[in-house]
């Protein structure tokens with residue numbers, strides 16, 4: 362559906378985007394994950410034809426969007442990071458305004474506004490003024506505005522920043538529901554939990570570059586320290602530690618906080634062997650905590666820094 366090929370964007374001496382390439386397929390919830398300043402917003406401004414790249418190509422359904430921007434503009438909905446609403450108008454009036462911008466009118470527009478109020482869960486408050494809305498409700502209305510013209514591709518730029526957990530969950534559910542209805546979504550965020558939860562494909566960016574891309578399962582494969590297992594025994598000593606180190610697939614084990622923490626290849630098969638070793642040594646296991654690697658670990662592994670520096 363969308364191919365981004367070797368994109369560069371300089372702002373004077375600032376290299377905001379440096380050789381970014383990725384492909385979004387129809388039906389994807391495609392995650393662009395990276396810390397502040399990684400180049401996510403610049404990349405999506407280029408895809409949205411709001412910004413010309415310094416070099417590189419963006420193909421939408423096979424055609425260069427800078428030679429003909431009509432097809433992508435027709436099919437694209439954008440939820441910008443900054444709320445684009447009139448605070449003194451009601452939610453309904455805001456949607457009427459944006460509907461007119463998209464060329465929608467009359468009963469068709471009214472019907473669409475009613476559908477959208479439902480989708481974003483604002484039915485009961487749609488006739489209230491936007492300056493009476495919570496931050497989360499404003500974000501939901503912002504999403505609604507992007508849906509008026511029934512886009513095929515929806516770009517959401519950090520749509521959950523600064524809102525309460527309930528509104529956040531509502532937005533995440535809405536994203537999944539819209540995708541189920543057939544909308545392809547590009548979702549940018551610096552919250553790895555959201556990207557892990559929503560996205561089937563993930564592109565991790567840092568300092569203007571793509572540092573890794575693929576499915577979550579492919580990305581976590583990049584991390585050397587795979588599963589982390591912490592075990593508490595009734596009695597922990599070097600004897601049991603050494604015997605756990607002998608298990609194939611365990612490559613590091615240490616006594617930590619009176620328990621043993623080890624890293625291994627595959628948590629599921631390791632557990633059975635850990636239990637067997639404990640039994641062999643006459644030890645009782647009091648607790649086991651298994652942590653599978655996540656995207657935070659991938660980012661740390663590839664860049665040497667935390668995603669939320």
Ligand SMILES: Nc1ncnc2c1ncn2[C@@H]1O[C@H](COP(=O)(O)OP(=O)(O)OP(=O)(O)O)[C@@H](O)[C@H]1O
Pocket residue numbers: 372375376377395396397398399400401402403404519
């Ligand atoms: N119009 C501009 N003029 C100058 N520099 C810019 C401009 N827009 C972005 N930049 C710079 O380009 C780099 C990438 O910014 P960008 O906004 O794309 O990152 P981001 O990953 O979206 O981060 P954020 O989540 O903070 O928006 C940053 O160093 C930023 O300061």
